[in-house]
Amino acid sequence: MTGAVGRIQAAFTDAGVTGRLHALDIDSGAEIDAGGNRPVVTASVHKLCLLVALHERAAAGQLDLTEQVECPADGRTAGPTGLAAMLDPVRISVRDLAHLMMSVSDNAAADLLLDRVGIDAVNATTDRLGLAATRMSHTFGGLFATVKEDAGPLGARALTDPHVLTRLRALDPAHSNRSTPRDLTGLLRAIWRDEACPPPHGAAIRRLLGLQVWPHRLASGFPFDDVHVAGKTGSLPTVRSEAGVVEYPDGGRYAVAVFTRAANPAATLPQADAAIGTAARIAVDALRARG
Amino acid sequence: MDLIRHLDCFVAVAEESHFGRAAARLGMAQPPLSQRIKRLEAELGVRLFERTSRQVTITKAGVLLLDDARDLLARSEALRATARRIRDGESGLLRAALPPDIAGESVAAILADFERHCPGVELELRELSTARQLDAFAARELDVGLIHHPCDVTGLGLGPVLHREMGVLLARDAPAAELDEVPLAALAGHGLVLFPRADAPALHDEVLTTCARGGYTPSALRHGQGASFIRGLILSAGAVAFSPKDTRPADDATDVVWRPLAGAPLTLRHTVAWPEGRGDAAVAAFADAAARALRSAAPAAAEAPPPPMHLRPDAEYWP
Numbered sequence: 001m002t003g004a005v006g007r008i009q010a011a012f013t014d015a016g017v018t019g020r021l022h023a024l025d026i027d028s029g030a031e032i033d034a035g036g037n038r039p040v041v042t043a044s045v046h047k048l049c050l051l052v053a054l055h056e057r058a059a060a061g062q063l064d065l066t067e068q069v070e071c072p073a074d075g076r077t078a079g080p081t082g083l084a085a086m087l088d089p090v091r092i093s094v095r096d097l098a099h100l101m102m103s104v105s106d107n108a109a110a111d112l113l114l115d116r117v118g119i120d121a122v123n124a125t126t127d128r129l130g131l132a133a134t135r136m137s138h139t140f141g142g143l144f145a146t147v148k149e150d151a152g153p154l155g156a157r158a159l160t161d162p163h164v165l166t167r168l169r170a171l172d173p174a175h176s177n178r179s180t181p182r183d184l185t186g187l188l189r190a191i192w193r194d195e196a197c198p199p200p201h202g203a204a205i206r207r208l209l210g211l212q213v214w215p216h217r218l219a220s221g222f223p224f225d226d227v228h229v230a231g232k233t234g235s236l237p238t239v240r241s242e243a244g245v246v247e248y249p250d251g252g253r254y255a256v257a258v259f260t261r262a263a264n265p266a267a268t269l270p271q272a273d274a275a276i277g278t279a280a281r282i283a284v285d286a287l288r289a290r291g
Numbered sequence: 292m293d294l295i296r297h298l299d300c301f302v303a304v305a306e307e308s309h310f311g312r313a314a315a316r317l318g319m320a321q322p323p324l325s326q327r328i329k330r331l332e333a334e335l336g337v338r339l340f341e342r343t344s345r346q347v348t349i350t351k352a353g354v355l356l357l358d359d360a361r362d363l364l365a366r367s368e369a370l371r372a373t374a375r376r377i378r379d380g381e382s383g384l385l386r387a388a389l390p391p392d393i394a395g396e397s398v399a400a401i402l403a404d405f406e407r408h409c410p411g412v413e414l415e416l417r418e419l420s421t422a423r424q425l426d427a428f429a430a431r432e433l434d435v436g437l438i439h440h441p442c443d444v445t446g447l448g449l450g451p452v453l454h455r456e457m458g459v460l461l462a463r464d465a466p467a468a469e470l471d472e473v474p475l476a477a478l479a480g481h482g483l484v485l486f487p488r489a490d491a492p493a494l495h496d497e498v499l500t501t502c503a504r505g506g507y508t509p510s511a512l513r514h515g516q517g518a519s520f521i522r523g524l525i526l527s528a529g530a531v532a533f534s535p536k537d538t539r540p541a542d543d544a545t546d547v548v549w550r551p552l553a554g555a556p557l558t559l560r561h562t563v564a565w566p567e568g569r570g571d572a573a574v575a576a577f578a579d580a581a582a583r584a585l586r587s588a589a590p591a592a593a594e595a596p597p598p599p600m601h602l603r604p605d606a607e608y609w610p
Contacts, residue, residue, distance in 0.1 A: 033308040078610035132354040157597040235607040263493035264441040
């Protein structure tokens with residue numbers, strides 16, 4: 001599989017990024033590993049861990065997924081999508097908050113759920129599943145606030161300054177929410193095998209991962225109508241990532257986690273987004289070629 | 292046991308998940324590598340890897356020890372670097388690099404300035420592209436260099452940002468050569484000669500994006516860097532090339548002319564860089580020399596504020 005790893009690295013280089021990838025055949029356990037044990041910052045990919053912790057509590061009867069939650073206009077976590085971008089008070093169920101968190105990466109929905117579940121419970125869930133390198137230290141609002149703080153008075157425009165990039169705490173796994181590509185494919189494998197949560201909850205989690213709206217990263221590598229792609233993206237300045245599962249009609253299913261860091265700090269880099277799909281496709285094709 | 296050497300092996304196997312690849316990375320054979328891992332496991336009393344015939348998987352205990360191992364290795368490296376400088380005192384060697392597009396006068400000025408401020412330190416200066424400098428930093432073969440931005444700055448210490456305004460080189464009889472300042476859109480129809488992408492991929496792509504943003508999509512793209520190669524393509528193929536103001540040819544009696552770009556859309560950004568935590572007096576002297584040389588060669592115009600940045604909703608992290 002060294003050939004596939006070399007081609008994956010070349011795809012990253014072509015796109016102007018450095019990348020880490022781990023891909024796992026969910027049923028055979030065969031894998032492709034291109035830096036899969038390197039620590040990475042998870043950013044919004046950690047919403048997947050929160051979702052599993054939420055369903056674990058619901059399965060244990062500690063939490064009602066249909067309970068209505070008040071989301072007042074003031075004081076909600078900011079963000080560019082979902083409730084985080086809306087202006088008026090909202091009343092919504094716990095499970096629909098989860099939908100917004102996963103489908104459009106809604107930061108306000110995520111932090112409302114985190115209020116109920118707690119960071120410790122998220123870490124307890126990932127510990128229980130054996131994800132030793134996965135750790136949540138910040139709420140989503142708290143993490144993105146460090147980006148603003150470290151960027152300083154120029155705001156987002158400062159994010160192209162190389163000095164600002166070297167001091168962003170959010171980009172340092174030691175000071176950020178973190179995991180490894182291998183931990184995340186392990187988590188996805190457990191979800192797809194109903195080992196993370198009992199079946200109805202596993203199915204609910206899989207459904208939400210399949211409802212993510214973004215087409216530009218993992219899904220871009222699989223432009224096939226008969227192939228199902230489910231995933232959760234994560235982004236920070238220069239960081240683009242996604243962890244997800246690719247399912248073929250012959251029953252083949254593959255967990256893939258790709259984390260990239262771009263040399264260019266520009267916010268709009270379609271090539272870097274697409275490299276996630278390109279690398280994932282090389283890995284999945286290599287796993288499928290093994291039979 | 293030599294704990295540091297053994298930990299180096301542990302981290303390599305953990306990161307490669309493969310004894311063969313880890314051995315290649317460490318420049319050693321596979322059997323002694325396996326031996327070292329076994330000895331380390333015995334010493335620590337912990338199983339670090341699960342081995343099957345096909346693959347090697349790090350254990351939970353291994354993951355828990357990995358951060359500490361990396362930390363120890365980094366500290367050990369910093370300690371050795373400091374010791375080397377203490378041992379060599381003022382008679383040390385500084386391995387430095389400059390990218391290929393620096394004017395000859397600037398190179399000479401940097402050498403003279405460094406010699407004046409650090410007379411005892413031998414400066415081993417090489418010409419290396421940004422990409423090769425980053426590789427050399429990672430391989431611990433380079434102490435300091437002048438790099439182009441944007442690039443991946445992970446693990447680097449950086450000096451102040453230095454700006455060099457770029458203009459365009461074109462044939463004297465090209466219509467756009469009659470303009471005092473050339474808008475990018477006026478270059479439409481010309482091919483472009485640009486440095487090889489592998490030298491500084493992010494800068495290469497940024498230049499092309501800036502051209503597109505300014506209404507110029509080159510009719511052909513050729514890669515090259517030598518002055519005579521560029522001149523040849525400009526004269527024979529109607530191509531244009533971008534060149535910093537401080538390396539422009541003399542304005543008289545030449546069939547290739549340099550013109551500023553209207554609105555200065557292309558500005559090279561440099562910094563001196565070194566591996567984080569390994570800057571010292573000699574590195575600082577090199578950084579100062581480079582800054583002085585480039586500032587006097589290309590006095591930066593009043594720095595324009597950065598342009599607006601519209602983060603799209605998929606950025607997720609910025610409201």
